[in-house]
Amino acid sequence: MYELLILSALMVHDRTGYKLSKILEGNLEPRRQISNGVMYPMLHKLEKAGYITLETKQINGRAQKLAKITDAGLARFEDLMHTPIAMDAKRESNFHFKFRGLGRETVGFQRDVLHAYREATDSDIAVYHKVIAHLQSILTNPDRQIDVGWSLRGLQLALNVAQTRLDWVNDQLHDLDGLADDAHFTTVPEIMKEYEAKDFE
Structure with a gap:
């Protein structure tokens, strides 16, 4: 991509x-x-x-x-x-590449891409929950805690990242609410105003 x-x-x-x-x-x-x-x-x-x-x-x-x-x-x-x-494995990067070009597409297409991203992210979250539940069941055995303790912490990080992505995509879809499918939406997000006032050198 x-x-x-x-x-x-x-x-x-x-x-x-x-x-x-x-x-x-x-x-x-x-x-x-x-x-x-x-x-x-x-x-x-x-x-x-x-x-x-x-x-x-x-x-x-x-x-x-x-x-x-x-x-x-x-x-x-x-x-x-x-x-x-x-x-x-390249899914996340490929979505980011596609996001860059969305300003040239209609709102209807923007929605389609965002819904696909949300579906993929929901799938990730479901997998993380399933693995976490399995590892937590192992914790009933004290001898296994050394094996799974940090695995659970790593999964918690992955789950938090996925939830942040889900929150982001829901925010983008909310911004498109009420717009016609054949319209174009290229408004700069509010967060960019924060960067204008900061020095990142």
Whole structure:
């Protein structure tokens, strides 16, 4: 799904490989880095498929490759946005990549993606509860407490994270209440006002 994020970023304006790598890093886990050895093969693959063009330009006195999305790339972006996300280990990252492009989609589609995310998160929570119940039953044996005590604490963390995700998606769906399915919703969330007043350097 890196492909989706790259195409989404290029729909705003043309970008260098360096800028695109920083956008990818900003949508992954903190400290996850995208090297040139990863970035440029992806760009060349997209270029070969006809989704972008790469042009060498002088930027700040340096020759850099500038990526630009094509009409085929725009169509590919829509295809990827409307492709269901697989429920695998990459699911969370792929949903985050898709969230980035939701501003270009209708409210009806935004709702569909959010409902899919809520369903996946509900499924996670159900699994965590089942595993926690099983481990708690083992605690009746004092000899097993050393094995399961920290396992339960780790599951508690995972459950809290999943609940936070569930609260978030419910908030987003609430913001869409009353809007027509064919409308567009791109309002910046209130929390961003807090960041404007803070210095994060």
